[in-house]
Amino acid sequence: MGRSPCCSKQGMNRGAWTALEDKILTSYIKAHGEGKWRSLPKRAGLKRCGKSCRLRWLNYLRPDIKRGNISGDEEELIVRLHNLLGNRWSLIAGRLPGRTDNEIKNYWNTTLGKKAKGEPTSTGSSKETSPPPTKSRAKRREIESKTTKPSAAATLPPVIRTKATRLTKVLVPTIPQIPSDDYNQTANASSATNPSELQAHQTQLTNGQVNAGDCNNNLNNNYGCNDEDDDIEAKSGFCNAFQSLPLDEAMINATWTGGNDCDLEDYGATLDLDSLAFLLDSEEWPSQGNIS
DNA sequence: AAATATTACAACCGCAGTCCC
DNA sequence: CGGGACTGCGGTTGTAATATT
Structure with missing residues (x-):
């Protein structure tokens, strides 16, 4: 090409x-x-x-871009989403209204990545921190490449992919199969969704019968999204994550209630910062290996 | 005050997926 | 169906601004 x-x-x-x-x-x-x-x-x-x-x-x-001053909430969300998604900046940015993937990527590389590694951060004024050792960038890179790999691998969550990969195809990973009894229990616990539909949906997911379009439709039909111009790509990414979910009670109850808007940041109108943080707090949130 | 180091972030690079003929 | 064009993405680099020596 x-x-x-x-x-x-x-x-x-x-x-x-x-x-x-x-x-x-x-x-x-x-x-x-x-x-x-x-x-x-x-x-x-x-x-x-x-x-x-x-x-x-x-x-x-773009007129809708929010610049600078990444709030504490946003920062926490970025960290959590990065733990979950790895370096998929566009997906992370999709959950942070007004933020661009480039901005988040830069912010991570300059600030949060260091925090994650336990290095002193220069957020705010560098006067606030003890002066870092004097190193040129090239030298730092050289040293980091030699010294940080093993320990970083031990302390940081594994990154899913490093190459750019669009999520327009739904990859169906090995989904932890929920025993039907347990599933019915969790499904019944949900007041927001029809258990049989959920079960059918999960069967489809498990069998790889759901494509991005279907998932899109399901999101539209079941979770309050109606705008046909919605970003199918972001939804597909969302679908990937969704498919990996064990669909536990917290997920079903907390996340998929209806809403009228269908912005990327709030599928089902409840994926705001609070609910997403809650979602990420869930013990059942899948490991990264299930998503890629 | 000058030189040097560091930081932050805009911009570029190159790969890969999708579209369309 | 094949291949070129287009687009989106993550990784990387360049550089102005700022801090430190």
């Missing part, structure tokens, strides 16, 4: 965007909408590659 030449073309601007370029891109997208990134620069009169325009828009210029 051919790769786009992107910014390597002669005459293309690279590096930091100017205010003028931002303005041109913003006004063009406002007038014509997103998409067709490859041809967008030409049509908009920008000397940038489409990729660069897309990135600039998604990570910086």
